[in-house]
Each structure stands twice: as C-alpha cells, then as structure tokens.
Amino acid sequence: MAKIILERLAAAFTGGEIEQIGTQHGNEWARVRRADWKRVAQFLRDDPTTKMDFASDLTAVDRLTREPRFDVVLHLYSTVKKHRVRLYAGVPEGDCTLDTVVDVWPGMNWFEREAYDLYGVRFTGHPDLRRILMYTEFVGHPLRKDYPKEKRQPLVRRSGLPGTLE
C-alpha cells in the first residue's frame, strides 16, 4: 500500500530531488536532496494521494565514515491513508545545516531541537533553536560518534549564554 508514496514521489519530482528510494523490513524510504528537503516534506503533507499529516519522529544518524557524514531522518505517517514513509537528507559536517520543517508540522519543534543538541545539525528557519536535553553550557554534541562515551564535563558557568548568570 505504501508503495503509493514512493511512486507518487518519483512521478512528482523528476529533477533529481529524490536521490534514491527503497524498501526494507516493510519500511519505505526515500533519500531527498538537501536543498529540496522542505519542498518534498510540504508536498507529502499536502498531496491528496499521500496526505502525510502526522510526523512521528525526527532524528539524525552519524554515519562517520560516509560523505555526507550525517543523515537527518524523518518518519511520516498519514492518519487518513494509514501509511508511512521514512525520509533521509544527507548533511555534511562542514556545512551542518538543513531547512526546518517546523512550519509544516509544528510538533517537530522539539525533535529538531534535540537533533541540534545531540548531533549539531542546525535547522535554518527554526523559531527557537536551543539545546533541549543538555544544558546550555555544554560543549559539543554528545551523540556524534567522535564524542567519547566516558567523557565528563563539569558544568561551568560562562557569560554570554541565555539564562547564564553574569
């Protein structure tokens, strides 16, 4: 059933926006060109055959040795059609930015904040891109594979951060 989404995407975007599609363990997925991330997301929500009105989850994956290094992963669901799709967008380490989808699904606000906090992907256009799980003074992005698991950081107050005492 969910094949509909991938066929629809392939038919609607012929200019190389969809880089790759596939199916694994019953999950359909599509890799989206970074520049068209938001446009594809908006299309999937508004198109009457896909109607992906519900965004389940957004996170990132650190592939470490691959170029681009990071993948932002978005899981979408349609409450009307009851089908799902997973979208990837590759984000390189040097320019770690991606368009926000908060204005498409407002619920993705905290999820994008979390991906920024833990992986360092900056979402351009996000209304409130602050750390969410870690504290403001934290240095680095702990879920990156090059952040050692045993590393400890004392909480040191620094000036110039929001909510920090001078």
Next chain:
Amino acid sequence: METSLTSRRLVLGVQEPEDLDGPDLPTEPMPLNMGPAHPAMHGTVRMVLDVEGEKITNADIQVGYLHRCFEKESEYATYTQIFPYTDRLNYVSPMLNNVGYAMAVEKLLGICEKVPERAQYIRVIVGEMSRITDHMTCLGAGAMELGAFTVFLYMLKAREWLYELLEEVSGARLTHSYLRIGGVSADLPDGFAGKLLARIAEIREVLKDVSKLLDTNRIFRDRMDGIAIITKSEAIAWGLTGPMGRSTGFEYDVRKDHPYLVYDRFDFDVPVGSVGDNFDRYMVRVEEMHQSMRIIEQALATIPDGPVIMNDPRIALPPKAETYNSIEAMIAHFKLIMDGIHVPPGEIYSFTEGGNGELGFYIVSDGTGRPWKCRVRPPCFANISILNHILKGLFIADIVPTFGMANMIGGECDR
C-alpha cells in the same frame, strides 16, 4: 452600628463590594519559575512562565533534567543488555517498553512471526497489566494534586496488586527486564491466571469507587472541565498520540490501526474524547483500563501451551541447567553474552502502543552485536511539547491538572 460593621470588615479583611465589581487591577508582566524540583512536576521539569496577574502569557517548558544518555549507552551495549535501559524509559509501564524494543530487534532479525505464540500472548498480558499501572499512576497522582488524596491511595493500592503479580512473573517489582529477543525469559508461574482474574475483579471495584469519588465531584470537575482544550487538528499537527491524542477525537491506537503481536484476535474498543479537555483525558484513561482488563481476560482464556522463547541457539540463551553442565552450552552462553546477538545490517522503525502513545524504536544495525544507533521515539516528548502552546491564556492553577493529565514521565521524555 455602621462603624462597627466597617471595622469588623477591616479586621476580617473582607473587601467592600465596590472593589470586587471595579475594573481589573493594573498588572505588569512577571517571570515566574516553576520547578525543576516542584511537588507537582512529575520527575524533574522546569517551567519558565510569564504571568500577568494569574494569567499565563508565555510558557517555556524545559525538559532534560533526567537525561541519562539512553541512546549513547545503547550504542555500546549488546542488544540484550539494552532491555534494562528500556525498563527505565517509561518506568511506570516497563513491560510495554520491553515489548516495543524486542519487536524492533525481531523485525530486523526477520523473526517477528516466528516468536512462539504463547510468548506473544504473555507479552500482551503483561503489557496490558503495565498499561493499567501506567494509567493508575497518572490518574492517582493527578487526582492527589487536586486534593483527592483518597483516590491516590486507592489507585496505588490497586497498582501494587499488579506489581506483585508482575514481580512473580519477572522477579522484579518495577524493572522487570522480562522480555528477551525471540520470546520471554520465563513462563508464567503456577496459578497466575487465577490470581490475576481475582485481582481484576477487585480492580473493577476500585475503579467504581474512584468514579464515585471523582466523576461528579465539584472541585475535580471545576478544575478539569473545559481546561486546556486541544482540537483534533492540533493533536495531529503536534504529533500527539495515546490517551492525550485520543481525548481530542483523534482515533489512533496502534493496537487497532496496525495490529501487532496477537491484538487482532481480541475484542476491545478504543475510547475517544469529544471535547479534548483535561476531563476527557481522565475519562479516556479510565475507559482504557477497562478495555485492558477485557483484553487480559480474553488472552488468559485462549492462551495456548508451548515454548515461551524461540529454539534458536543464535538468539536464545541455552537453559541454565545445560549451561552449567555441558561445555557446548557454556560456550554458546559465553558467545551470546560477550558478542551479543548478531543482527544483520539494516534499519527499522517499529512502533507499538505504549502507555502514553506511539512508542517507536528506530534501530540502525551495522551487522555487529551492538546497534549503531538505537533511537526511541518517546510519546510524551511530543505530548509535552504542545503544552508550551496550550498553557498560554490559562491560569497558574490550571497548570497542575493540565500537566498531570499530559502525564509526563521524565525517564521517557528525557531518556
């Protein structure tokens, strides 16, 4: 006479009627900090509010105080070692987290349908017991915060009955770690069905008592009715699931819409609300407990005999007696513990109905015994994020019931 009345009013601090009917007192915006350690903040969460008088003009809910690096730790643990971490996600319904995680790994291994039928029934039974304990904690604590301490004690008493039974099953009262990849760790103890059915009858009585105490209680209704209304379209846009999503009329229950385990064999209803206020969230949870009990009764009546874990030496540990008495089983045990279960490379997003809604696990495997990434989609993370938006315009006193009915579980929200 006149003067004495005035002076008595002054002594008692009673305001003159003109003052009550007069224009609103001028107020100025004030920042107000609530938490992170506050009696009504379940777990630890901080709210930074902007208030004008008693009215909230802006709310910023700050989570993360209970962050325990679930994902980072999981990347260094074998697939079996992650079970104890999942217990500590939603710590009032650990079995449901166990189920969600086990099913994600089984889908990656391609053995989801090969899990013995008896194990699937047991998963349903213990999962629904956990759902009842989850809702009891939420409603009991929520009612206590509104002054109904009796309800809290009734609910916790009933919750303890279920914890005792789960302890008999798994050996631990709260952190069960009962499931295994490919099944469950042990069969149900003797006489379990009889004890559980007797407890269900008692729980129904408790729920009746609670209903009498709360449903028409003026104080309770005044603070729940029409407070923090969420519409269905808002719920969908903000990713609300579970009782909170269903209270708005958004009929999404993974057990019904995408049945897993053996849920499609049972007859149960999905309660939905019509208003989307706090009282609907309370009613949906009460009704869900009744439905869970229906499922448990049907499952206990039809549970088949048989093994409770797959007979596959690459996945299941050998029986303890063999491990201690034969070198082959000892080696198999050692390899499974040290190297972990080898999961073929791939990615999966598997979702089940947790206590608070859609509990998703997104696992990326690189073919070793440890996941490359093990992400959990916590339902209450999304459920809490809408509060920033919903609390605006409410009064300070509305925070406590609204937050209570959103049921934030710190372990799950902050991971």
